[in-house]
Amino acid sequence: MGKLRKKHNWKGRHQSDTQQPADEAKTDVVVELQAVDRLKGVDESNALVLPANKAKKKKAWVTPVSTKRPLTKKQRKELQTVLERKEKKVRRADILSKLAEVQEARLKLPVLAEEQVIMEAVRENPCVVICGETGSGKTTQVPQFLYEAGYASGIIGITEPRRVAAVSMSHRVAKEMNLSTRVVSYQIRYEGNVTSDTKIKFMTDGVLLKEIQKDFLLQRYSVIVIDEAHERSVYTDILIGLLSRIVPLRNKKGMPMKLLVMSATLRVEDFTDNTKLFRIPPPVIKVDARQFPVTIHFNKRTPMEDYTGEVFHKICKIHRMLPPGGILVFLTGQAEVHSLCRRLRKAFPFRKSNEESAFKRHLCHQSLPRIDLDNYSALPVDEGDEDREAGIGDEEDEGSDLEIGDDPNDAEEKADPSIPLYVLPLYSLLAPEQQAKVFRPPPPGTRLCVIATNVAETSLTIPGIKYVVDCGRVKKRFYDRVTGVSSFKVTWTSQASANQRAGRAGRTEPGHCYRLYSSAVFGDFSLFSEAEITRRPVEDLVLQMKDLNIDKVVNFPFPTSPSAEALVAAEQLLVSLGALKEPPRTGRVKDIEQARLSCPITPLGRAMASFPVAPRYAKILALGKQQDCLPYVIAVVAAMTVREIFEDLDRPAGSEDESSKLNQRRARLTQMRRLWAGQGASLLLGDLMVMLGAVGACEFAGCTPKFCEDNGLRYKAMVEIRRLRGQLTNAVNAVCPEVGAFVNPKMTPPTEHQVVCLRQIVLAGLGDHLARRVQGEEILDPKWKNGYKTPLMDEPVFIHPSSALFKTLPEFRAVWSEVPLGLDSVEAEWVPQLLPQYCHFSSPQESPSPWFCSSTGTLRCHRASTFFRVAWQLPAVEMEYPDGLERYKLFSRFLLEGQVCPKLKKYVGRLLSNPSIMMKTWAKLQPRTEALLGALVSKRVDCRDTLYSVWKTEDKFLLSAYCQWLPEALHQEVAKSWPPI
DNA sequence: CTCTCCCT
Incomplete structure (x- = not known):
């Protein structure tokens, strides 16, 4: 016991750390700096990975001392030794002070107080749950505890739900431990710095899941730490389920392994009270957070309609009445963010002299010399505004000194340049340069105000925020559990996420959170948001699990199980894609039911599972080698997988100048789209052809930011596509080496024949996403005239005006994802040939009468058919005579x-x-x-x-x-x- | 005709 305590004592570590020879330490730091500089593919907008000022300082002492004059050899040598000694001393002092800093910072973290408790729990239990809010320091400290307590006989693996976190945490821990990134490393989808010396490995959860496919027992690891388990990302959930089985297996085989589940909120019952998951409930260790207090202010009333108006008024009041400090506002979507930004910039403009140079470019024309007040007063003032204003402040907070009074004479809508507000939008798809602005200090004399979506809740942390304004809502995607069709809706958030939002105000000093809803409404919020796995289709997860030979997915120990319908739908889709064996259709009802949920994987399914894309796209890839189409198929699948490859140019402009620029770029993109879509045959590949053209052209130009900017492409998306093409090419070669696929940066457009082939291959993967133009008798509403029906939805869908097929309106087309943008026109007779699993065939036709085909040696005939569910008539096609x-x-x-x-x-x-x-x-x-x-x-x-x-x-x-x-x-x-x- | 956020 005493021995253990000593081992875990930070003082002990402190000493051993400082005893390290300075030279060795130096090389480590230098290596790490280089690694930071070279960081690729990481969202540079994150404060955690931005090269800080510190880096510069450190570089200075790396530069060699260089004042040399003609001296004798001896003198020179002497002088050099002196200099070297001096330099060494300086370095050592520097390192010592840095170490002291680090140790001090570590000491402030509450998790350090719990080290002994944590390590004892880990020693005595195979699985341990650690519960601590953000700011407790568990992510950086727990891996160090494990390492120092001797758990690094194998690798200590830590999973994160986001790539940025994996990368930045690995760097931070390497620095804190003063170890090289050869030892403390990371691995994310496209890159990593893992070496044979790696002892602590940060990775994204998906990476570890893929590793389980290769080695089910994870034999290289001695400990797995699942971080941010409360976020309940699908991969994290599955990992916990798998590890609950792997850990006992390892222990049984005499290769002990530990599992730590780290969660922020106290909602750990899904892990601890789930006997299917852990037969013996794992111990839960609570760690306090070091957060500054945040005062919560509720509204007395809850605006149901115009909550953005309410947000606007609240920001105005904070800005006018409260002491300095950044404001962070949570809204639900891009459009809302932009419109509020515009409104606030009009209300609190600031002069050019206050602007940063980067900012100038965009806004210089916006700061008008004088504002037409009449024009502003004509802006719609929110109805019922007064009513709501009167209700500001809730009983709970009466008398709080930062409670904002309600002055009905407030004239927020009048422009007030005397108190400039530095308003910035923030959402995930915003270009990284724009995102990076929120991490820089605002121009002097202004107050920072960030209007954000959910990205600011977990993914990005903005410094200097003192006030949070929370509209209480989120935009969420909803899936129909049977059809898988999705839609977006704005709903109330959960209490947990509202608290998470509030916490963003207390990172640097005590803060305030203004909730634009009453405490009663808050009380009605669900405690936590549902686990993602229960909210989305699971065909990808089911395929991965079948590949792990988990045939009965229903029996899998999910922390929270997906619904039975979702599981059945997933197996059905995988069967129709040929990834799973078709279950028997005869036998006892009960057996049939059982069989439907335990179809074994097929060889095709194994190949598909090895492709890191959605199963529908994996099927397309698997068919891709035909007719030399593979490079195109890979490019198309990569483009379909990456979201939003075109920049959003429809956003409202901030100024006339910006508006005319946007118009120019829009026109350019439309022109390019037409060019990429091509003529004649290639046009029928529709938006796929546009994407293929865009990808090809961009790659041809070297995938530069300039090319993307000029042609309306999102640079980040194009970089992702480029890397995905590489990864998919490797994956296809691994399954089928004889195709010898490679990424050709100078890919030529597909031939007419290949275009037909591509259209068919894509159709084969998107069978259930087929749509047919609304026919004469079906037009119940004049609006439906150019609409399309899909087998899954009652309401028709429409071709997007920017689609390559907008003018063509083919009878049949394939859609993908849920956006009606992606289209590929489909010939009716392909459907029964390529998607027989979705067709009901009539008996063979009498004329032409069935015949014997001497080349195949089989019986052939013509059969008509109808498409499933919707019973669309399909033309008779030649096919095998039925059994x-x-x-x-x-x-x-x-x-x-x-x-x-x-x-x-x-x-x-x-x-x-x-x-x-x-x-x-x-x-x-x-x-x-x-x-x-x-x-x-x-x-x-x-x-x-x-x-x-x-x-x-x-x-x-x-x-x-x-x-x-x-x-x-x-x-x-x-x-x-x-x-x- | 309008898309929150992540991952292999």
Whole structure:
């Protein structure tokens, strides 16, 4: 016990750290700096990874001292030693003070007080839950505790739900521990710095899940830490489920492993009270957070309609009446963010002299010399505003000194340049340069006001925020559980996320949070937001799990299970994509039900599971090698996977200048779209062709920010596509090395033939996303005229005006994701051929009558069909004759006619009955028809291939049955040359 | 005709 305490004592560590030779430490720091400089593909907008001022300071002492004059060799040498010694001393002092700083910072973290408790719990339990709010320092400290307590016999793996966090945490911990990034490393989707020396590895949750596919027992790891488990991201949930099984397995095999689940909120019951997950509930250790207090102010009334108006008024009041400090506002979407920004900039403009140079470019024309007050007073003032204003401040906060009084004579709408407000938008899709502005101090004399969406809740932390204004709402995606069709809705947030938002006001000093809803409304919020896994389709997760040989996904120990409907829908989709074996359709009802939820994976499914994209796209990739289409298929799948490849140019402009620039860029993009869509045949590939053109052109130009900017492409999206193309190319080569795929930066456009092929390949993956133009009799509403119906929705969908197919309006088209933007026109006769699993076929047509195809050796026919659920009539197409007795009858008829085996042709004239009697219903009355049919059925022979293979083992097969059709005189001759191959 | 946020 005493020994343990000493081991975990920070003082002990402090000493051993400082005892490190200065030189060694120096190299470590330098390496790390280089690594920071080279950081690629990481969102530079995050404060955590921005190269800080400190970096510059540190670089200074790396530069060699260089004042040299002509000296004697000896003098020079002496002087050099002196200099070196001096320099070394300076370095050592610097390092010591830095270490002291770090140690001090570490000491302030509440988690340090719990080190001993945590480590004892870890020693005594295979799984431990650590519960601590943001600011407790658990993410950076717990890995160090583990390392120092000797748990680094294997790798200590820590998962994060976001790439930025994995990268920045690895750097921070390396620095704190004064270890090289060779030892404290990270791995995210496209990059990493893991080496054979790595002991602490930060990674995204998806990366670890992929590693489990390669090594189920994770033998290289001694500990896994799941961070931010409260966020309940799908991968985190699945990892916890998997690890709850892996940990006991490892212990049983004598390769012990520890699992730590770290969660911010106290909602840990899903982990601890779930006996399916952990039979023995893991201990929960609570860690206090070091946060400044945040005073919460509720509204007395809750605006239901115009909450953005309410937000506007609240910001005005804070800005006019309260002491300095940044304001962070939570709204639900891009459009809201922009419109509020505009309104605030008009209300509190600031002069040019206050502006930063970067800011100048965009806004210099906006700061007008004088504002037309009449014009402003004409702006719509929110109805019922006074009413609400009177209600500001809730009982709970009466008398609080920062409570904002309500002055009905407030004239916020009048421009007031005397108190400039530095208003910035912030949302995920905003260009990184724009995002980065929120991390810089505002221009002198102004107050920072960031209007943000949910990104600011978890992903990005803005410094200097003292006031938070929370509208209490979120925009969320909702999926229909059966059809998988999605839509966006604005709803109330949860209490947990409202508290998270409030916490953003207390990072640097005590703060205030203004909630624009009453405490009663807050009380009605759900405590936590639902786990993501219950809110979305799960076909991708199910495929991954089947690939791990978890056939009965229903029995998987999810912390929270997806609904049964979602699981059934996922298996159905995977079956129709050919990734899972079709379940039997006959048998007892109960068995059928069971089988529907435990379909085993197919070889195709395994290949699909190895492609890091959605199953529909994985299917498209799997078909991609045909007709040399692979490079195009990879580019198209990459483009479909990355969201928003085109810049949003429809946003409202801030100034006339900006507006005219936007108009120019819009015009340019429209022109480029037309160019990329191509002419004639390629046009039918629709928006896929536009994307293919955009990707090709961008890559051809070297994928530069300039090219993207000039052509309306989102640079970040194009970089992601470029890397995804590389990754997908490797993945395809791994499954199918003979295709030898490579990324060609100078890809030429596909030929007409390839375009047709691409359209078909894409269709094969998007069968359930087929849409048909609303037909004459279906137009119930004039608005539906150019609409499209999908099998899944009652309401029609429309082609986006910017779509390449807007003017063409093909009868059938494929849509993907939920955006009606992505289109590819589809020929009606492809549907039954490429998507037979979605079609109901009628019986084979009489005319043209079924025939024997001598090249394939099978029976062919024409069949009409209808598309599933919606029963769209599809044209008759040529296809295999369906299985069944009829097919045997037909086959025997063609056999007798000498079509199957040409050698039998010479006996046709000698047959005792006409072969066509095989088809009559009274055929059974004839012994010879029955003999022939019976023989074929007994060996399941209904095509040439199976007939030949039976003859290989049984060369007299069919001889006697056939002889019954011939006069006895011929029997011997026939027997001699049997089988007639 | 209008898209919150993440991950392999």
